[in-house]
Amino acid sequence: MKSNFKNLLTKGLIKENPVFVLMLGLCSVLAVSVSVVNALGMTLAFTFVTILSEITISILRKWIPKSLRIPIFIVVIASFVTILQFLLQAYLPSLNKALGIFIPLIVVNCIIIGRIESFASKKPVFESILDGLGISLGYGIAIVCIAIVREILGNGTILGFPILGSSYEPALMFILPPGAFLVIGIEIGIMNHITKKASRKGVAR
Amino acid sequence: MKQNPAKQIIKLGLVLSTYCIVAGLALSMTYSVTLPQIQYQQKKATEESMKSIYPDATSFELCTNEQDAPVFHNQMIDSCISIDCIYKGFSIDETFLGYLVKGSSLGYGGPILFIYGLNPDETIHSVSIVEHSETPGLGANVAKSSFLDQFQGKPIADCFVVKQDVTPITASTITSKALSEGIKKSVSFVVEHISELNNEI
Numbered sequence: 001m002k003s004n005f006k007n008l009l010t011k012g013l014i015k016e017n018p019v020f021v022l023m024l025g026l027c028s029v030l031a032v033s034v035s036v037v038n039a040l041g042m043t044l045a046f047t048f049v050t051i052l053s054e055i056t057i058s059i060l061r062k063w064i065p066k067s068l069r070i071p072i073f074i075v076v077i078a079s080f081v082t083i084l085q086f087l088l089q090a091y092l093p094s095l096n097k098a099l100g101i102f103i104p105l106i107v108v109n110c111i112i113i114g115r116i117e118s119f120a121s122k123k124p125v126f127e128s129i130l131d132g133l134g135i136s137l138g139y140g141i142a143i144v145c146i147a148i149v150r151e152i153l154g155n156g157t158i159l160g161f162p163i164l165g166s167s168y169e170p171a172l173m174f175i176l177p178p179g180a181f182l183v184i185g186i187e188i189g190i191m192n193h194i195t196k197k198a199s200r201k202g203v204a205r
Numbered sequence: 206m207k208q209n210p211a212k213q214i215i216k217l218g219l220v221l222s223t224y225c226i227v228a229g230l231a232l233s234m235t236y237s238v239t240l241p242q243i244q245y246q247q248k249k250a251t252e253e254s255m256k257s258i259y260p261d262a263t264s265f266e267l268c269t270n271e272q273d274a275p276v277f278h279n280q281m282i283d284s285c286i287s288i289d290c291i292y293k294g295f296s297i298d299e300t301f302l303g304y305l306v307k308g309s310s311l312g313y314g315g316p317i318l319f320i321y322g323l324n325p326d327e328t329i330h331s332v333s334i335v336e337h338s339e340t341p342g343l344g345a346n347v348a349k350s351s352f353l354d355q356f357q358g359k360p361i362a363d364c365f366v367v368k369q370d371v372t373p374i375t376a377s378t379i380t381s382k383a384l385s386e387g388i389k390k391s392v393s394f395v396v397e398h399i400s401e402l403n404n405e406i
Contacts, residue, residue: 034341068217072224079228083235090242093250097336154342172342 008130012138018111019142019184020191025111028102029143030180036159039147041095043140045088045103049080050112051132054120056080058128061121073116078107111139142187149183150174250335251307255292257333258322259302262294268304268402276401282394285311286387291395291402294322303330304402306395310387313379314338317347321356321388323395332356332388344380352381356388361396365389 018024032042056076057064064072085103088096096103106112115135120128151157154174156164173179255265268276268291280288292305304323309316315338322330334348346352352374359365365385367373373381395402 063220065217065220068221071221075224075228079232082232086235086239086243090239090246093246100338170342175341 005127005130008127009134009137012131012134012136013141014138014191014195017138017142017191018135019139020188022111022114024114025109025139026184028105028109029139029146030177030184032099032102033143033147033150033180033183034175035151035155036144036147038098039143040140041092041099042102043136043143045084045099046106046109046112046139047133047136048084049077049106050115050136051129052080053077053112053116054128054132055125057116057120058123058125064121069117069121070113073113073121074107077112077116081107111135145187146180146183149187150179154179254320254333254335255294255305258305258320258331259294261296262302263297264295265292265305266295267292270401277395277398280394282390285383286390288391288394289318293402301325304395306391307335308387308391310383312337312339312347312383313344313377314340317380317383317387319384319387321392323361323392327361327396329356329359329361329388329392332384334384339377339380344374344377346374346377347380347384361389361392 012018014021016022019026019029028042028046032038053073053076057073060072081104084106085096088099088103115131119131123131148158151159152164153171154176156162156168156170171179174183252265256262270276275290277288278290282288287309289307289309291307294302294305296302302322303325305320306323307318307320309318311317317337317339318335319332320335321332324330332353334353337345337347339345339347352372355372359370363370365371365388367378367382367385371381371385
């Protein structure tokens with residue numbers, strides 16, 4: 001049972017990474033990964049909505065008629081996103097400004113509704129929390145990995161601190177949309193290469 | 206086990222409305238709790254942007270008309286340029302420092318929200334960018350002092366034309382033009398209607 005819990009928490013990191021493996025929610029990943037700070041902020045926002053929605057749906061799962069489940073999921077997710085937006089406006093206005101339209105767009109992030117449909121609406125609360133945490137971590141790792149590469153190459157900084165020196169002429173393309181596609185493609189390629197190698201090793205043994 | 210379809214619809218409708226009512230209550234509660242804080246943050250942000258223009262100013266007063274409504278609120282000057290509102294800045298001994306004009310102009314990636322100080326001697330005090338969505342690395346340099354400093358102390362009689370008396374941002378002519386024109390046209394409008402700003406109550 002314990003290993004089952006651990007599995008719930010870790011499967012989102014690599015095996016079922018929502019971005020690199022399941023290829024879900026790419027829109028916000030591509031758009032927000034301009035800087036590491038934005039990526040971390042987006043991860044926090046995403047985690048808040050995912051975990052609270054999964055908890056709510058998991059508690060209510062016996063009172064959700066099957067034919068109404070999608071509208072109810074949307075109502076729950078949208079409410080948490082709106083609450084999050086109020087809180088950000090009130091207490092972290094700079095983050096709210098940086099993430100802009102991508103906060104309201106968490107509502108239509110298919111990762112969250114996917115996890116609720118396939119997991120939280122069927123499983124008890126504690127497992128749903130672990131699932132939400134695991135998926136959010138996986139999302140966070142993916143978006144931060146992309147943001148690190150884009151910020152270093154495209155702006156010569158990391159978390160706003162210059163690291164490549166003033167002689168480095170930033171490759172602007174990396175903070176523009178084409179750079180996002182390039183970096184995500186290359187990172188998915190690297191990840192596939194590593195997992196394939198690992199699974200081949202597993203077979204050989 | 207087959208239910209009457211009408212009954213089924215009513216039942217589902219009731220369930221869904223219950224969920225929506227609960228969600229609505231939760232939202233209105235959060236809203237009323239966070240509203241004062243949100244307003245405080247917005248006020249603080251506006252004041253900070255005004256302070257960045259007149260660092261010596263200690264109080265700002267919104268220009269209003271007899272009905273207590275802000276003068277030139279959302280005043281469109283042309284299809285791209287508008288004035289949001291105008292403040293007056295006062296120093297600690299109540300001397301009038303200048304007008305603060307908040308406005309927006311359509312740039313390359315969306316509206317550029319700017320604020321600038323207009324000195325009584327008809328020069329621009331300084332300009333700062335409140336919000337913009339220009340291309341990072343190109344048009345986004347509009348918010349940098351390397352571009353904005355050239356407006357400091359610029360007489361408003363100048364023509365504000367890019368490549369004549371305004372040095373544009375490299376490879377971002379549209380953005381540079383949007384800001385220069387935004388300032389020029391809004392400033393002309395303000396100067397023309399300056400009597401309406403001094404409606405002493």
